[in-house]
Amino acid sequence: MTTSSSSDLSPSEAAVLESVALGLPAALSDLGALVRIPGIAWPAFDQTQLERSADAVAQLARDTGVFDDVRVLRAHIDDTDELGQPAVLATRAARNGRPTILLYAHHDVQPPGDDELWETPPFEPTVRDGRMYGRGAADDKAGIMAHIAALRAVGETLGDDLDLGVSLFIEGEEEYGSRSFARFLRDNADALRADAIVVADSGNLDSHTPGLTVSLRGNARFTLTIRTLEHASHSGMFGGAVPDAMMAAVTLLSTLWDADGAVAVEGMTARSGETPPYSEETLRVETGLLDGVSPVGRDDILGRIWNRPSVTITGIDATSVAQASNTLLPEVSVVISARVAPGQAAADAYAALEAHLRGHAPFGAELTFSDVDLGDGFLVDTSGWAVELTRDAMADGYGEAAVDLGVGGSIPFIADLVREFPGAQILVTGVEDPHSRAHSPNESLHLDTFRNAVRTEALLLARMNARTSAS
Template sequence: MTSLNPSTDRPHHPPRVGDRLRATVDASFPRIVEQLSSLVGIQGIAWDAFDARELDRSAEAVADLIRGVGFDDVRILRIDNDGTPGGPAVVARRAAAEGQPTVLLYAHHDVQPPGDPALWESEPFVATERNGRLYGRGAADDKAGIMAHVGAVAAITEVLGETFGVGVTLFIEGEEEAGSPTFRSFLETYREDLRADVIVVADSSNWKVGVPALTTSLRGLVDGTIEVQVLDHAVHSGMFGGPVLDAPTLLARLIATLHDDAGDVAIAGLHGGDHASVDYDEDDFRADASVLDGVRLAGTGSIASRLWHKPALSVIGMDIPSVALSSNTLIPRARAKFSLRLAPGQDPGAAMDAVRAHVEAHAPFGARVTFTPGETGSPFLTDTTEPASRLALSALEEAWGVRPVEAGMGGSIPFIADLTELFPSAQILITGVEDPDSRAHSANESLHLDEFRKAVLAEAILLAGINDGGLDRD
C-alpha cells in the first residue's frame, strides 16, 4: 500500500529495508565504536602467563553488551580440559519463530598478547583513533567481530521489530588465540544449544579497503618440532671443531631441504593447484605483506594460488643459544618448530606423515633427527551456490556498493572443521572486518572504521534476507 505525500500529492513508497538498516547503522555507529573501544581496554588474553581475571572481565563485558540488545538467555560457560578450566565463552540465545531458521553468530573476545610495547605508536590497550582507523589490540581481531554481530542484531531488531523471527545464537569464544583447546569438547557439550541452520564466523578479512570479500576457502594446518642431535654434550669448538658440524648448522641444512630452488614446498605427498579466480597484483601483495625491495617472491603459479591453494611451510621458532649467551662450543642439539599450511582437500594426517618421512630421509651427516608432531587442522572449502552464500554475497554488494570477491584465505581456522563435522547440515559463512593493513597479531593492530560500518550493515542485511525466506529460494 502507498500513501500520499501531502507536500507533493505524489505516491510515497516506504523506504526499502536495506535503506532503513543503513540509516539505523549510521545513527548507532558512534555508540558501536564507543563500545568497541571499551572492549579494547580489557586485556583478555587466554595464555597462562597472563591474568585470568581480565579474561573473565572481558566475558562479562561481552555478556552485558548482548543483554543490551534484547537477549534474556545469556550465559558465560566454560568446560575443563584435563582438569584445567577452558576460556570463558559467552552463549546467548533468542528462539526462532515458528517456521524460521536459526543463525549462529561466532566471534572471539580473547586477544593476542601485545608484544614489544616499544613497537606500538599508541598504548595497545587504549583504543586510539587516527586517520579513520581505530588502533589497539583486538580492535580488529576479533572484538570488531563481536561488535559487528551486536550492531547488526540491534539494527535488524530496531527496523523489523516483532516481524524479525529468525532465531539468533551468539557464541563468543574466549580462547581462540590460545588454539581453542576446549572448543571441540565445548561444541559436543552444548551441541543442542549451538545447533543452527547458518553459522556466520566473523574472523576473516576483506579483500582491500573498498572491496569486501566472502572467505570461501581456508588452508589447513599441521605443525610440529624437528630436533637434530650430533653430540652427547657440548664440547670446545677449538678442540673438536672441523670433523663435527654443530647441531644448528645441520638443522639449517635440513630446513633448507623443505623448499626447492623456486621456493615451492619440496615435501613429497603434499598437493596444491594453480586455479585461483582472483588476480592478486604483485605490487599490491608486496605492499600488503611489507616485502622489502629486492626480495624475490617464492614459489610458482599465481600469487593468489600460492596463498590459497598451495602448501606453505614456515619455521616459526628455534631453540638454540642466543647471540648474547653464545660461547665457543659445538652445540650438541638444536630444535625448530614448523608450521605447514595445507591446500584445500589435503588430509592433515597424511601431511604430517609426509613431513616426518621427509625430515627422517634427509637427516644431514647421519645426525639423529627426532620428529614430534603437533596440532592439526583441516582445510575448508565452501559451496557458493548455497542460498546462504548467495545472500551473503548480495548483502556485501549492497553494503559496499561494489561486487564482492570470493576469496580464499592463506591462514587457517582449525575449528571450522569441528563446526562442519558436528553441524553437517549448517551453511557456514566466513566473513571479516579486517583489511590487509589491519596487522592482526602485530604491533599497531587497527580497524578501518568505515569498512567496519559497512560490515555491520552487511550482516544486518544478511539477517533481513534470511528473515525474508532467502534460505528457501532456489
C-alpha cells in the same frame, strides 16, 4: 553481479541501514572498551582478564534486548578434567517458521609482543588516519562488535517483527588452539544448531571490496628438536670434525624449499583454483617486502597463498646473540608451522613433513617431534541460499560486488562445525583488510570496512528474517 543502490532496498532495509549509521559511534566506543581488556588465553598471562572480557561481551549481548538467554560458559578440554576458557553463549528461539543463524567470533587476542614495536600502546585503542589501532581491534573484537551492532540495528528497527532465531557464540581461546571448542559444541549442540553459521574471523580483498571466504588452508604445527652431541664442546677444538646441532638444523631445514622458495616436500599437495588479479606491487605494499627481496614460489601470487602449501619456521631455541660463545651446540629446537592446501588432510601433510625431515637428516642427526597440532582446511559449498543471500548483502552493504576468497591462514575449528552441524551453511566473513596486521604489532581496523561489514550483516539478518523457511 551488479550492486544495488539505496533505491533497491525495501523501506525496512533502508531503516535498518539508517539505524546502523546512527549506532556506529556507540559501536566503536564499545569496541575500544573491549580492546582495553588484555584477554590472552596463554597461561603465562593473567587469566582473570579473559573473565573480564567474557563478562563484558555477555553484557553487550544482554543490552541488545534481542536474546532470551545469555550465559558465560566453559567446556572441558577433550576428555580431561581441565576446563577451557570462558565463552559467551546467547540464544533466541526462531518464531513463525523463520530460520536460525549462528554468529561466531572470539574475544581472546594474541599476545602483544614487543611493546617497543607498537607506535601506540597495544591495549590503548587509538584512532588515526581512518583506522583504530590496538591488539584485537581487528582480530577479532571487531567481529564481536559487527555482530552486536548489526543485532542492535535489526532489533531496534524490526522490534516485535523480529522472528529470526539467533545464537551468538563468542569463544575465548581461538588464538590458543580452541582446545575446548569441540566439547563446547557437543555440550551445547541444541542451543547452537542453526541453518546458517557466520564465522566473522576472516578478511576482505581490500579495504573497499568485500570477500566471502570459500577456502582455507589447513595447518600442521610441531616442534622439531635436532640433537648431535651429548654435551657442548669448544668450537675451536673440534669444529670442522664434529657437526653441531645448528649446522645440522640449517642443513636440514634448507631442504624444505626448492631454489624458488616453493615447498619441496613430497606428499604435500596443491589445489588448482582460479584467483583474482593480484600484482607483485600489491604484495610488496601489503606485506612490507623489502626492495630487492623477491617473492618466493611460482605461478600466480594468490594461488601460492590460497591453494599451495607453505612451511615457515616460527620459533627457535638456541643460544642468543648476547650469550654467544665459541661453542658447538648439542641441541636446537624449532617450531615448524606448515599451511596445508585445501583438500589435503592435515594428518597426511604432517606425515609427509615428518618423513621428509627424517629422510633428509644430515650426519645422522637425532630428530624428535613433539607438540603436534593439526587442523584441516575448508572448502565451502557455495550452492546454498544463505551464500547467495550473503553475497547480495555484501554488494548492498559495501557498494561493491563480493569476491570469493581463498585464505592462506587457517581456522581449524570450522571442521568441528561441519562435523557437528552438517546441514548448516558456513559463511566465513570478516572485518579485516590486507593492512590490518592481525597478530602483528600495530594491528588495526579500517573504520570504513567495519561500517560496511555491519551494514552487510544487518541486511543479512533482516533478509533472513523475511524468509518463511530455512529451505
